[in-house]
Amino acid sequence: MLPVKHIEKAAPLSDEQLLAQYQSGGDQQVLATLYLRYTDLVYGTAMKYLKEQELAKDAVMNIYQELVRKLQQQQVTTFRSWLYVVTKNHCLMFIRKQKNSVVVEFQPDLMQSEDFSHLDEALEKEKELQKLESCIENLAAEQQQAIRLFYLEGKCYNEIVTATGQEWNKIRSLVQNGRRNLKNCMEK
Template sequence: MQPFLELHNISKKYFYLTSRLNLFGLAFIKAKDETTLTDAELVQLYRANADLNVLSNLYQRYMDLIYGICLKYLKDPEAAKDAVINIYEELIAKLKQHEVSNFKSWLYTLSRNHCLMQLRKEKGHHTVEIPETFMQSGELMHPDAVEQKEEQLNSMEKCLEQLPAEQKTCVTLFYLQGKSYDEITVQTGIEWNKVRSYIQNGRRNLKLCMEKKAADSI
């Protein structure tokens, strides 16, 4: 986190984000009446009016966390800074498309997946992305909790690999690639009812597997 400590200075943080966001015609002005709103309230406000100032104010709360995640994966300070901005751009559309119950956890997963996609493009890494909806727990996310969350995500990847072939295929297509039941049926030749069953059972088995791994680690 040392290369990014300068961004703890509010003026420098604003200067960096404003200079980048202005490339897209976005303002980055903190409204006084938004500073006391909760994450959930800001999410609802943004979804209601698509105000980019609201989204910027919400995102600023977690820039240091997101930078830390990106630096952990990308191993390059400048690439991590670029990723912070690119993830913000993803949020503009995705936050309106998804029902988000825990913004910190959802944002962590979104950021991690973004970095994994970058690594896959650049180095041909084989990685398993985690759907944002899987990780909306009530657990608070902050920089000190990154390692713990990383362990949970690694556990989920391993459990996904352990699913029966049909469950793994259907879960991957449905949650990771956004395919509908009908699309999965066409692509795999599996009957619609079986697709639904594989997805439901696969998600349940993932949960059981992760709970077992957590218990074994105690």
């Protein structure tokens, strides 16, 4: 078998081919070749959530280490979409850990506070999410499916076309009209 760099020069392998090759042999050079194609996606997603360059760079490295382990245990059909979800989840877990590890100096006079504004904000966000879910459920079935695939699962139009069998322009129309209908519903 030729080394990966020679194979890449001869004829670039698809994501699926590289993934299958890594999962069957465990060659990290193959995984690195595949991962390098999407480091900009990973870094951009990490910047979106973490808002700091150094944290995003660390996330890029940490996610690679996660892939080494996860790809040996999981079946992945569309690497790019799967990697986006892994990246997003990694960032959200990092943020959650940071929030949970905040050290606050104990101040006895603040133990019984009458300020419950943080509860009001949380309730307001929960109401907004419930309203959004209700609005999504009120969409036509095709719009609902397109909105869920596009926004909640992070799929692109082409992936939705493949999943649903609809035409590309139909998917685009469903997403745009669904977004407009959601906006109108949320503003009511």
